Amino acid sequence: MNLKDFFEGNACDAYEYFGAHLENGGAVFRTYAPHARQIHVIGDFNDWTEDDASKMKRIHDRGIYELFIPNVKKGQQYKLRVQQAYGNVVDKADPYAFYSQLRPNTASVVEEINDPIFKDKAWMKKRTRNIDQPMNIYELHLGSWKKPSDGRDWFTYEEIADDLIAYVKKMHYTHVEFMPLSEYPFDGSWGYQTSGYFSVTSRYGTINGLKTLINKLHQNDIGVIMDFVPVHFVKDNHSLNYFDGTPLYEYEKDIDANSQWGTSNFNLWREEVRCFLMSAANYWLEIFHVDGIRMDAIANMIFWHGNKDLGVNEGALHFIKRMNYNLHQLHPEVFLVAEDSSDFPKVCAPTWEDGLGFDYKWDLGWMHDTLKYLEKDPIYRQYHHNQMTFSMAYFYSEKFILPLSHDEVVHGKHTIVDKMWGTYEQKFAQARTLYMYMMTHPGKKLNFMGNEFGQFREWDEEKENDWFMLEYPMHDSFSRYIADLNQLVTENEAFYQQDYSWDGFKWIDADNKADNIFIYRRMSKEQEYIIVLNFSSNHYVNFRMGVDRNATLKEVLNTDTDIYSGSNIRNTKALRTKKVPHNNLNYSCEFEIAPFSGIVFEVKEIKSRKKVK
Numbered sequence: 001m002n003l004k005d006f007f008e009g010n011a012c013d014a015y016e017y018f019g020a021h022l023e024n025g026g027a028v029f030r031t032y033a034p035h036a037r038q039i040h041v042i043g044d045f046n047d048w049t050e051d052d053a054s055k056m057k058r059i060h061d062r063g064i065y066e067l068f069i070p071n072v073k074k075g076q077q078y079k080l081r082v083q084q085a086y087g088n089v090v091d092k093a094d095p096y097a098f099y100s101q102l103r104p105n106t107a108s109v110v111e112e113i114n115d116p117i118f119k120d121k122a123w124m125k126k127r128t129r130n131i132d133q134p135m136n137i138y139e140l141h142l143g144s145w146k147k148p149s150d151g152r153d154w155f156t157y158e159e160i161a162d163d164l165i166a167y168v169k170k171m172h173y174t175h176v177e178f179m180p181l182s183e184y185p186f187d188g189s190w191g192y193q194t195s196g197y198f199s200v201t202s203r204y205g206t207i208n209g210l211k212t213l214i215n216k217l218h219q220n221d222i223g224v225i226m227d228f229v230p231v232h233f234v235k236d237n238h239s240l241n242y243f244d245g246t247p248l249y250e251y252e253k254d255i256d257a258n259s260q261w262g263t264s265n266f267n268l269w270r271e272e273v274r275c276f277l278m279s280a281a282n283y284w285l286e287i288f289h290v291d292g293i294r295m296d297a298i299a300n301m302i303f304w305h306g307n308k309d310l311g312v313n314e315g316a317l318h319f320i321k322r323m324n325y326n327l328h329q330l331h332p333e334v335f336l337v338a339e340d341s342s343d344f345p346k347v348c349a350p351t352w353e354d355g356l357g358f359d360y361k362w363d364l365g366w367m368h369d370t371l372k373y374l375e376k377d378p379i380y381r382q383y384h385h386n387q388m389t390f391s392m393a394y395f396y397s398e399k400f401i402l403p404l405s406h407d408e409v410v411h412g413k414h415t416i417v418d419k420m421w422g423t424y425e426q427k428f429a430q431a432r433t434l435y436m437y438m439m440t441h442p443g444k445k446l447n448f449m450g451n452e453f454g455q456f457r458e459w460d461e462e463k464e465n466d467w468f469m470l471e472y473p474m475h476d477s478f479s480r481y482i483a484d485l486n487q488l489v490t491e492n493e494a495f496y497q498q499d500y501s502w503d504g505f506k507w508i509d510a511d512n513k514a515d516n517i518f519i520y521r522r523m524s525k526e527q528e529y530i531i532v533l534n535f536s537s538n539h540y541v542n543f544r545m546g547v548d549r550n551a552t553l554k555e556v557l558n559t560d561t562d563i564y565s566g567s568n569i570r571n572t573k574a575l576r577t578k579k580v581p582h583n584n585l586n587y588s589c590e591f592e593i594a595p596f597s598g599i600v601f602e603v604k605e606i607k608s609r610k611k612v613k
Contacts, residue, residue: 007062009271009319012326014279015198019096020078020110027072027110029056031094032272033244034063035085041067042091043078043107050081063244077107079238084245093196093238095249095276100183100195102202106238109202113287117211120218120289127223127291129335129359130174131399132497134490135444137225138173138452139405140164141190142181142204145449147464157209161216168222171452171479172486175223177294179406181210182228182280185236190406190461192296193263194229195239197280214289225292225337226284230277230323231300232263240264249273260305268301269315278323285331293327295358298340298347308342317356324357335359337401348399360444363400366391367408370437374420374430378537382513388437388535389510389518395442399500402438403446409459417454417478422596426537428454428474429566429596432481432559433533436598439489440522440531442505444496453479474565481564488557488600494527508546509583519545521603528603529556537595539569546585547577550608553589553601560594569594575601 001017018030029041040050046069056065079091093100097108143154146163168176180191183199191201200207214224233249235241240249241264250264251257259265267273284290297306301320304310324336338347338358349355369387376384409415420427420434431454439445450465453475457466469475489495498504508519508530516536522529530553532545547553553575560566575589582588593599 003060003064006275007271009274009322010326011275012278012282012330014275015096015098015113015283019094019098019198020072020108022072022074022110022112024068024070026068026070028066028068029078029080029094030064030066031056031080031096032064033082033248035246035248036063036065036244037083037085037087039065039083040081041069041078042081043072043110044076045069045072045078054081056080072110074110074112076110077101078110079107082244084242086245088245090237092243095197095240095243097196097199099207100199100202103185103187106185106195106236108196108199111207113207115208115211117208118215118218118289120215123218123221124289124333127333129333130223130444131359131500134174134496135223135401136173136439136486136490137175137177137401137444137446138168138171138449139177139179139403139446140449141179141406141459141461143187144459144461144464146467154204156205157213158205160204161213164213165216165220165222168217169220171483172490173222173447174490175225175291176217177225177292177446178227180227180229185234185239187461189234191227192229193232193234193261195234195236197233197276198283211288218289223291224289225294226288226290227296228281228284228293229296230266230268230281231297232259232261232265235262235264249276256304259300265300265305268313268319274319274322277319278326281323281327282330285327285334290334292335292337292359294337294339296339298338298358299342299344302340302342302344306342312344320356321351325351328357338362340364345397359399360401361398362403362405362446363391363395363398363443364403365394366400366402366441367404370434371408371416371419374434374535377421378516378535381516381535385511385513385516389507391441392505392507392510396500396502400443401446402441402443404438404448404451405446406448406459409448409450409455411458413458415455415458416451418456424474425565426596428478429559429594430535432478432564432566433535433596433598435482435485436531436557436559436600437518437533439485440495440520440529440600442499442522444499445489447482452482477563477565481559485557492527492529493524494522494529497524508585515540517543530601530603531598532591532593532601533598534593534596539595540593542590543593544580544582544588544590546581546583547587547589547603548585550577550579550587550606552576552604552606553591554604555599556602557600558597559599560597566597567594569597571599576606 005011094108099109099111183196300306346355351357562568577587
């Protein structure tokens, strides 16, 4: 690392310099604490006692400390004993530690990060940002996806790999997104209140264990996205909080420093803090071959405390642009995702066009509007029809991912299937149609674990998914449906190749409020499909639909099929259009559609025969 870059806010490799590094038969320790009076390294290697040999030397007048200790071994524990600016002595975890003790213990651990585990060159060579490729993301909390039966709290990274890979491939997901795997003290924060930004959580094993898991995923053509939290950090005294006795990582004013989550907001105007976070993001990309980073709570970076009325945080905006630009320069094939609930413009525009430089943004508006619509009694849905169509009015302003994430299935919000209006059977029927809408809508997709088999219990990080529900026909058939739907949209280019092009989507009927019907086309250069969604409780027998040309329409997926626990109201024979104008289109056809159901038709144009003279 270049120290000039660090102090000017341009270093993305600070972890190569700071922290504990094994070399020359021992370890060199470095830390940044400009206002500390003195710092000692205490640990297993010196019986946790401070003396002249444990005292770090201030090697730079701007506050860098260094110490080499011989005979330090991998796996030994340590802390930094900091005499802070006003004389307090506090034992701190190393901000750049690569590994940590399992909570509630808080010591840092000397580790090697460069072991050559990976054998994924083929994957790394072919991976892209997936703009014109399928991206169907399975979001999961590693500790509660499955639990061991032997009484342990969690499987290790290696132990869970084969089951996870087999399941993801069976369900036709292209990527997994792990909720944060950097170290954190409180299980109930799910990792979003981080203490160790460079430290792989010890809950599930080791650094090499995580590398092994990612390596296996890549060898099975499954991409990996990691959640990253650049907004705020825990206030626990062992961590970054007032590290040298002054607000070093946090803002100086309490009103700015204190977050809505009871944590401390990073001072994103400070160059050394910018380097800390840029280096942490780069660490996961470089050392762990992660394919994408999803950055949490970006609205709270754009606006002070996420509140538009408090104004734009200009320093944070400069940081976001710099971080995204630098990460893209270092890893051109990696994508960056903003979890952003604001309407701030140009989130996905390049930084050289005055954008924030993200590749994708979560479409939280789509998620909110769609779920609100489906919670309503079908009688009243006609008055809220625009909640389902509004997304396409703004869709091309950003590159959106449509999420049904962990945030929607906790804290009394009910699970996705349970949000649906109606009886048990009606809930599942509507959930099947919801997912058809989601998966055939333009944009990449994300679904949280448990949603795919209709879990009714809200997610709890202390319990594994209710896999036993698959013993019940309704849940088993729902899982089969999701797998078939995922396969359809990931294997046919019409559903992903032109996600962000005006040529990939067109409404056929967006205004049928009376019938709660929505009809649209998805296209690529070689394929075309028509999707019909019926969110009413009515069964339509001879429903007429406009088509733009002479064609046959073959039903390729119907949510009401009996194998999905539907009533099997289907169109088993291919439909052929007739020259009967409808909805301002020259051709039309009639079909049957069940209540609360959806149909995907494959369209094949009928070429007119040339007359022989």
